[in-house]
Amino acid sequence: MAYIKSIEINQFRSIKKLSVSGFSNINLIVGDNNSGKTTLLEAIQLLFAKSQLGSIKPVIDQRTVLSPDKSSFYVSFIKMFNAAESRDQLEFDISAESKRGILHLQISGNEKVISGEEALQISSLSSRQKTQYKREAAYLPENAKIFTGSIAKQVGKKITEDGIRCTSLDSLASLSDIRKEVHYIPSFGHMRYDLLQNIVDDLDYKKLVIDILRQFDKDIADICYTKADDGSFLETIITKNGITMPFSVYGDGIKKILYILNRLYAASNSILLIDEIETGLHKKYFDILFPVVFELAKKFNVQMFIATHSIEAIDAILRYGNYENSNEKEDPIKVITLKKVDFSDGFESNIVARNVTGKYVYDNRMAFDFEVRL
Amino acid sequence: MIEIVLVEGVSDVRLISYYLQNIYGWKHENSNALGITANDEYEHIESLSKQENQLVLCGVGGNGKFASFVEKHRVNMMLVEKEIASLMVVTDRDEDSDAKVGRKIGKSLESILIRAGEWISNDIVDSFGQRKIINTYLLVIPPNENGALERVIINALNDIPEEKELIQEVKKFIESLKNGLVKELEQTNKYDKAAVGTFFSVRNPQNALRSFGVFLHKVDWTKSEYLKDLFLPFMYLGTEKPIKEKE
Numbered sequence: 001m002a003y004i005k006s007i008e009i010n011q012f013r014s015i016k017k018l019s020v021s022g023f024s025n026i027n028l029i030v031g032d033n034n035s036g037k038t039t040l041l042e043a044i045q046l047l048f049a050k051s052q053l054g055s056i057k058p059v060i061d062q063r064t065v066l067s068p069d070k071s072s073f074y075v076s077f078i079k080m081f082n083a084a085e086s087r088d089q090l091e092f093d094i095s096a097e098s099k100r101g102i103l104h105l106q107i108s109g110n111e112k113v114i115s116g117e118e119a120l121q122i123s124s125l126s127s128r129q130k131t132q133y134k135r136e137a138a139y140l141p142e143n144a145k146i147f148t149g150s151i152a153k154q155v156g157k158k159i160t161e162d163g164i165r166c167t168s169l170d171s172l173a174s175l176s177d178i179r180k181e182v183h184y185i186p187s188f189g190h191m192r193y194d195l196l197q198n199i200v201d202d203l204d205y206k207k208l209v210i211d212i213l214r215q216f217d218k219d220i221a222d223i224c225y226t227k228a229d230d231g232s233f234l235e236t237i238i239t240k241n242g243i244t245m246p247f248s249v250y251g252d253g254i255k256k257i258l259y260i261l262n263r264l265y266a267a268s269n270s271i272l273l274i275d276e277i278e279t280g281l282h283k284k285y286f287d288i289l290f291p292v293v294f295e296l297a298k299k300f301n302v303q304m305f306i307a308t309h310s311i312e313a314i315d316a317i318l319r320y321g322n323y324e325n326s327n328e329k330e331d332p333i334k335v336i337t338l339k340k341v342d343f344s345d346g347f348e349s350n351i352v353a354r355n356v357t358g359k360y361v362y363d364n365r366m367a368f369d370f371e372v373r374l
Numbered sequence: 375m376i377e378i379v380l381v382e383g384v385s386d387v388r389l390i391s392y393y394l395q396n397i398y399g400w401k402h403e404n405s406n407a408l409g410i411t412a413n414d415e416y417e418h419i420e421s422l423s424k425q426e427n428q429l430v431l432c433g434v435g436g437n438g439k440f441a442s443f444v445e446k447h448r449v450n451m452m453l454v455e456k457e458i459a460s461l462m463v464v465t466d467r468d469e470d471s472d473a474k475v476g477r478k479i480g481k482s483l484e485s486i487l488i489r490a491g492e493w494i495s496n497d498i499v500d501s502f503g504q505r506k507i508i509n510t511y512l513l514v515i516p517p518n519e520n521g522a523l524e525r526v527i528i529n530a531l532n533d534i535p536e537e538k539e540l541i542q543e544v545k546k547f548i549e550s551l552k553n554g555l556v557k558e559l560e561q562t563n564k565y566d567k568a569a570v571g572t573f574f575s576v577r578n579p580q581n582a583l584r585s586f587g588v589f590l591h592k593v594d595w596t597k598s599e600y601l602k603d604l605f606l607p608f609m610y611l612g613t614e615k616p617i618k619e620k621e
Binding site for chain 2: 337339341352353354356360363364367368369370
């Protein structure tokens with residue numbers, strides 16, 4: 001089972017140096033906007049990337065998936081390094097203590113300016129794309145950038161290091177998935193559908209999911225794929241009256257619930273990262289959904305990292321801890337608050353973390369105005 | 375800047391709040407920055423503000439309730455987690471020395487030191503691993519004799535020209551009772567309570583059965599030099615504290 005106990009991040013995005021230890025089964029990641037919550041989730045994913053740029057790309061792309069402003073792969077890649085670093089030597093590393101031993105990823109190298117022509121020759125573009133570039137010379141920049149370096153990986157005792165090279169002309173179309181030990185649910189992931197894939201193949205799980213959905217909409221009788229007029233398959237809900245309704249006519253709440261339950265099943269024996277769990281969900285459903293999700297995570301051996309801004313979501317998750325009545329010594333919930341702190345010179349900043357138990361947060365919130373999100 | 379002041383009972387809250395408002399310019403607020411609310415009918419929480427500063431005045435519920443208040447309200451966690459600039463404790467001396475009172479109060483406080491009559495700067499690490507300073511001050515009342523808040527009130531009344539004659543007459547009366555009719559009055563605290571109770575009953579007969587809060591505003595406490603000296607440390611709430619340089 002993939003399970004990380006601690007993580008250390010150096011020079012990655014806005015984080016200069018951050019250590020968090022003592023992760024639990026349910027880890028809540030909270031903090032202000034721009035405090036590094038998504039960065040922490042990305043760092044966890046990168047621990048499971050292969051030592052190829054193509055394996056880094058899906059993590060980079062998550063930030064821009066809904067953005068109309070499509071930065072080039074190169075720009076997004078360079079932004080992974082801490083902005084305060086010298087451009088001569090770029091390096092970030094992420095390491096974690098896991099049940100499989102040490103996990104470590106380090107990307108290092110340097111960036112320099114070369115001519116556009118030279119960049120085109122070196123780039124990973126296909127010969128057809130290169131020809132097209134040359135034909136439309138107006139679009140070939142006079143100068144371009146190149147990053148040359150290496151990706152070093154460690155998984156347990158196995159250490160690998162591969163050279164990497166990337167120019168600002170590269171689009172890096174070919175993708176290499178990160179390993180299945182980590183799964184990621186972006187805040188608006190449910191809008192891209194893919195809601196049923198893992199659910200419909202397991203009849204018991206499907207029955208359970210329908211039971212859960214009925215708590216939100218009692219008219220739901222079944223979920224399945226149906227064939228559209230153009231021959232494509234639609235993710236569909238069938239109501240008690242036998243009416244077939246594609247998910248597109250349903251609200252975000254139902255889709256979000258299905259998306260979480262679908263990914264949770266796929267994440268068996270691995271790590272599930274959920275960014276902004278509250279997106280699309282009305283707070284009145286938190287107390288129905290969260291206990292189910294956490295019990296299923298326990299059953300499927302899933303370690304969860306959940307980022308949220310919502311105090312209602314935090315309180316609902318803490319209610320799962322049942323701290324008023326439980327004397328269990330091992331707290332299933334950890335609350336990790338990230339905070340941006342400026343250095344005294346006023347030019348640099350870092351992200352720091354507070355890692356406390358769910359019970360500590362619950363007891364403090366009962367006693368005084370304890371703000372976990374800052 | 376948030377300041378927190380822990381005192382014993384509701385009478386302490388009333389007198390100190392009066393003083394902070396009338397001498398040091400603090401204003402009453404309806405809610406406090408720490409989100410503390412009274413857990414029972416004996417606790418009393420009052421909120422004050424001055425410019426950007428907030429002050430939370432907490433009556434812990436009476437003599438001997440300091441430790442349980444600190445535990446129930448998680449004051450130690452609050453000091454670590456909230457942006458609190460200082461903690462001041464005002465407590466009765468009864469028959470103890472400054473050092474003994476300091477030890478008793480200090481037992482309940484986890485990561486900070488507190489000492490009678492002295493502002494101490496405590497350099498602590500918060501739960502993000504960041505350093506922060508919490509200043510502490512312990513005010514033991516009355517300052518140089520046995521007793522509690524009632525002795526402070528008697529001394530202050532003795533110091534206000536309009537009240538002096540009456541309080542002295544009351545003291546003579548209570549004195550006359552203690553050698554026979556009411557043996558209990560031989561105890562300092564009981565004597566002082568009887569004197570204060572009698573004074574306010576005679577001073578405001580129509581309110582004789584009301585609480586100290588009602589009587590409080592019948593006296594101009596700002597005229598007492600004794601009280602001015604005793605409450606001088608309140609001057610530093612909401613501002614920089616006079617911390618002694620370490621030798």
